[in-house]
Amino acid sequence: MPVIEIILRTLLPALYAGLVFYFGRTFFRPLDVARRLKYALPAAYAVIAVHALYIGAYTATEHHELLATIYELMSLIAFTLFAVYVFAELRLSKETSGTGFFVAAVAFLLQLASSLTVGSERVTEIKPLLKDPIFNLHVTTSVFGYAAFILAAIYGGLYLLLYRALRRNEYGALFEQIPSLSRLERFGTRATAVGFVFLTLAIALGGVLLTHFPPASNPIGSITGAMPASWSMLSSYSMLLDPKILMTLLVWLVFGITLLVRQFWHVEGRRLVLFWMSGFALTVISMTIVNMIGTNFHSFL
Amino acid sequence: MPQSLISVSISHHRAPVEVRERIYLKEPEARALLDRMRPEIAREALILSTCNRTELFALPAIAHDGSEQVTSEHLIEFLLVAKGIPHSETGQFKDYFERMSYCDSILHLFRVASGTDSQIIGDQQILSQVKDAFRIATESGASGSILTKLAHAAFRSAKRVISETSLMTGAATISFAAVELTRKIYDDLRSRHVLIIGAGESAELVAKHFIERGVTKLTIANRTLGRGSELLDRVAQASNLRAQAGSLCHAIDLEALQDALPLADIVVSATSAPGYVLTRDVVQAAIKKRNTSSPLVLIDIAVPRDIDPEIRRLPNVFLKDIDDLRAMVDQNLERRKLEIPKAETIIREELDNFLQTLSKLEVGPTIKELREKFEAIRREEMDRHRSKLDEKSFAMMDDMTRRMMNRLLHQPMVSLKESRGAGFQTASDDMMTRIEIVRKLFALDGAAGEE
Structure with missing residues (x-):
C-alpha cells in the first residue's frame, strides 16, 4: 500500500498538469466547446478517480485521513475543488468549460505543494481526536467551505480580469473563452453561499469540540490542561482570541456580509466581487501566515 | 453529363454596387427566369441573387445533334436581356462577370455556401440564401438530379465549415x-432593460438583434414620439414581442429620457443629434437613482457621438463607441481570415468526394451501355449463322461467344470502375476521362447516361 500511495502521490500532480495543459491549449487556441468537452470530461473524471484512490491509499497507509496537516489538507482541498467544479459546473454548463484552465491550475498547484511536502510532516502518534467523528466532520465541512471559497475566488479573479479587458477593449482569449460577467458573478455568489454554509457548520462543530472534549485528548488541552477544571469553560472562550479562530470568524463574517449586502442592499457586480475577494484574501492569510504563527492550535502532529 | 455544368457570376469581387443592383433578381424575377431557361437554354438551372452577387448555374440544353451549344456567354446575354440592360451597356457589364465551368463552378458554389467568398468573411446569412435559391429552383422544377446533388453537397460542405472552424464566430x-x-x-x-435612443436604421437593426437574443424589456426614446412608436411596433410585431410573458415595451419622448435612464441596464444611442444626448451629469444622476450596482452598459453607435466620452471614467460603466466596436469587428474578421485555409481544406475534401460520387454515377450507365452494345452485336452475328448450325453447335457457339465477350469486356470494365488518381479532382477527372474515351470509342449514344 505505501508503494501505491507514493506512486499516486507522484502521479497526481502530473495528471493535473496534463489537464492544465489541455484546458490551456483549448483556452488559447479555441476549440469548439463540444469537442473540448468530449475529451475534457472523461479526463477530468479519470483524474478525480485517481485522486480518490490516492486519498484511500494514504488513509490506509497512514491510518488517518488527509486532514492532520496543512499539506494533507491541500490535497483534500484540491480534490474537493476540482470535483465540485467538474460535477456541479463543467458537466452541467458548457459555458464554464473556459474556466477549467484556471480551476485545474489551482488544483494542480495545491496538489503539487501537497505531494512535495506531505512527507516532511508525518503524524507519528494518532491522537484520539483524529479518530473522532465530530472532528472529522468539522474538518470535512471546513474543506468543503474553503474549496468553495477558492472556487469563488477563481470566478472573482476572472470577473476582475474580464472587467478590465472589457474596459480596455481587449477582445482576446479572456473575452472569447470566459463566461459573461453576470454568469461569473452568479457562479461566484453561489460558491460563496455554499462556502458560507459549510464554514458555519465547521465553526459550530469546532465550538462543540472546544467545549466538550477533555483536555487530554485535545491538542487544545496543551494550553488548557494546566488550568483548574472550573476554568475550562472560560478557557474555551479565551480560545476565541486565538489568531486562527479570529481569522476564521473574520472570514466567515466577510462572506456573510457579502451575501447580506447582495440580498438586502442589491450590491452587485464589481463591488460584490471585491467583497468576496477580500474574504478570500483573509482565507489565504488564515491558511498560511496564521497557521505558521498559530502555536500548537490546529496542529495534530 | 455533369461536366457540362457552367456558371456565371457578378459579385462584389468585380462589380460595384451600382452594377450589382441592376442585375439583382427578386424572387419572382428569378422564378420567371428559371421558367424561361428551360428547356431551350438549360436542362437544370439555379439562380442565386443577393445584394452582393447574382449567379446563374446551368446544365446547358442538348441540341438535336447531341452537342451543348449554350455557353457562359449565352447565359450572360440572357441575364442582361432579362434585366433590360441596354445594348450599349452590355459590353461594359460583361466585363464584370466571372465565367466558370464544371469543377470551378462546383468549387465556387461550395465557397459561396460556406461564407469564404462573402464580402464579410464567414457571413452567416449566405447559407440560408443558397438554400432559398435551391428551394426556388426545386419549386420551379429547374433543379434536377445533378443540381440537387450539387446543392446538398454544398450544404454539407458549409455545415462542416461552420462546425469544424471558427469562420462564423464573433460579430x-x-x-x-x-x-x-x-x-x-x-x-x-x-x-435586462434595454433603452434605445433614436429611431433610424441603425437603431432598428440593434433593436432587432437584441430581441433575437431574448430581450423582452425594450424602451425606444426618440425626438419624434411617433417615429419611435412606429419603430417599436415594427420590431415588436416582427418578433411577436408583446405576446411574450413579462414583456415590457414602450416608446417615449426624448424629454422623458432622464426618467427612463435609471431603469435601464443597457443603453444604445443612435441618433443624428449634433451634440451629446447623454452627458456625464445626466448619467451620474441616473446611476445614483438606480436600485442596483450592476454594470451600466452604454453603446454609442452615432456619428457624431451621442454620449459624452468622459462617462467612460465612471466606475461600473461600460461605454463603447463606434470605434471600440469597429476594433472588435476588425479583430473578429482577422480571426476569421485565419480560418480560411482550414475551411478551404474542408471544401476541397468535399469537392473531391462530390466529384468521385458523380463520376461513379456515370460509370454504371456507361458499363451498361457498353455491355448492351456488345451483346447486340453478338446476338446479331449469332442470328446470322443460326441457319448454318445445328442446335448443339449453335448452343456451343452461343456459349463461346458470350464467354469471349465477357472476357473481352472484363478489363475495360474493371479499369472504368477504378479511380487511379489521388487527392483533389485527380481521381474523378481520371475516371471521367476514361468514361469519355470509352463512350467515344464505342460510340455510346448516352441514352442510359441520361436516365
Missing part, C-alpha cells in the same frame, strides 16, 4: 458587435 457587423459585447456583460438578456 462581424457594428450592430451585432454591440449586442455581442453586451452579452459578455449580461449573458441572460431576458431580465
Whole structure:
C-alpha cells in the first residue's frame, strides 16, 4: 500500500498538469466547446478517480485521513475543488468549460505543494481526536467551505480580469473563452453561499469540540490542561482570541456580509466581487501566515 | 453529363454596387427566369441573387445533334436581356462577370455556401440564401438530379465549415458587435432593460438583434414620439414581442429620457443629434437613482457621438463607441481570415468526394451501355449463322461467344470502375476521362447516361 500511495502521490500532480495543459491549449487556441468537452470530461473524471484512490491509499497507509496537516489538507482541498467544479459546473454548463484552465491550475498547484511536502510532516502518534467523528466532520465541512471559497475566488479573479479587458477593449482569449460577467458573478455568489454554509457548520462543530472534549485528548488541552477544571469553560472562550479562530470568524463574517449586502442592499457586480475577494484574501492569510504563527492550535502532529 | 455544368457570376469581387443592383433578381424575377431557361437554354438551372452577387448555374440544353451549344456567354446575354440592360451597356457589364465551368463552378458554389467568398468573411446569412435559391429552383422544377446533388453537397460542405472552424464566430457587423459585447456583460438578456435612443436604421437593426437574443424589456426614446412608436411596433410585431410573458415595451419622448435612464441596464444611442444626448451629469444622476450596482452598459453607435466620452471614467460603466466596436469587428474578421485555409481544406475534401460520387454515377450507365452494345452485336452475328448450325453447335457457339465477350469486356470494365488518381479532382477527372474515351470509342449514344 505505501508503494501505491507514493506512486499516486507522484502521479497526481502530473495528471493535473496534463489537464492544465489541455484546458490551456483549448483556452488559447479555441476549440469548439463540444469537442473540448468530449475529451475534457472523461479526463477530468479519470483524474478525480485517481485522486480518490490516492486519498484511500494514504488513509490506509497512514491510518488517518488527509486532514492532520496543512499539506494533507491541500490535497483534500484540491480534490474537493476540482470535483465540485467538474460535477456541479463543467458537466452541467458548457459555458464554464473556459474556466477549467484556471480551476485545474489551482488544483494542480495545491496538489503539487501537497505531494512535495506531505512527507516532511508525518503524524507519528494518532491522537484520539483524529479518530473522532465530530472532528472529522468539522474538518470535512471546513474543506468543503474553503474549496468553495477558492472556487469563488477563481470566478472573482476572472470577473476582475474580464472587467478590465472589457474596459480596455481587449477582445482576446479572456473575452472569447470566459463566461459573461453576470454568469461569473452568479457562479461566484453561489460558491460563496455554499462556502458560507459549510464554514458555519465547521465553526459550530469546532465550538462543540472546544467545549466538550477533555483536555487530554485535545491538542487544545496543551494550553488548557494546566488550568483548574472550573476554568475550562472560560478557557474555551479565551480560545476565541486565538489568531486562527479570529481569522476564521473574520472570514466567515466577510462572506456573510457579502451575501447580506447582495440580498438586502442589491450590491452587485464589481463591488460584490471585491467583497468576496477580500474574504478570500483573509482565507489565504488564515491558511498560511496564521497557521505558521498559530502555536500548537490546529496542529495534530 | 455533369461536366457540362457552367456558371456565371457578378459579385462584389468585380462589380460595384451600382452594377450589382441592376442585375439583382427578386424572387419572382428569378422564378420567371428559371421558367424561361428551360428547356431551350438549360436542362437544370439555379439562380442565386443577393445584394452582393447574382449567379446563374446551368446544365446547358442538348441540341438535336447531341452537342451543348449554350455557353457562359449565352447565359450572360440572357441575364442582361432579362434585366433590360441596354445594348450599349452590355459590353461594359460583361466585363464584370466571372465565367466558370464544371469543377470551378462546383468549387465556387461550395465557397459561396460556406461564407469564404462573402464580402464579410464567414457571413452567416449566405447559407440560408443558397438554400432559398435551391428551394426556388426545386419549386420551379429547374433543379434536377445533378443540381440537387450539387446543392446538398454544398450544404454539407458549409455545415462542416461552420462546425469544424471558427469562420462564423464573433460579430462581424457594428450592430451585432454591440449586442455581442453586451452579452459578455449580461449573458441572460431576458431580465435586462434595454433603452434605445433614436429611431433610424441603425437603431432598428440593434433593436432587432437584441430581441433575437431574448430581450423582452425594450424602451425606444426618440425626438419624434411617433417615429419611435412606429419603430417599436415594427420590431415588436416582427418578433411577436408583446405576446411574450413579462414583456415590457414602450416608446417615449426624448424629454422623458432622464426618467427612463435609471431603469435601464443597457443603453444604445443612435441618433443624428449634433451634440451629446447623454452627458456625464445626466448619467451620474441616473446611476445614483438606480436600485442596483450592476454594470451600466452604454453603446454609442452615432456619428457624431451621442454620449459624452468622459462617462467612460465612471466606475461600473461600460461605454463603447463606434470605434471600440469597429476594433472588435476588425479583430473578429482577422480571426476569421485565419480560418480560411482550414475551411478551404474542408471544401476541397468535399469537392473531391462530390466529384468521385458523380463520376461513379456515370460509370454504371456507361458499363451498361457498353455491355448492351456488345451483346447486340453478338446476338446479331449469332442470328446470322443460326441457319448454318445445328442446335448443339449453335448452343456451343452461343456459349463461346458470350464467354469471349465477357472476357473481352472484363478489363475495360474493371479499369472504368477504378479511380487511379489521388487527392483533389485527380481521381474523378481520371475516371471521367476514361468514361469519355470509352463512350467515344464505342460510340455510346448516352441514352442510359441520361436516365
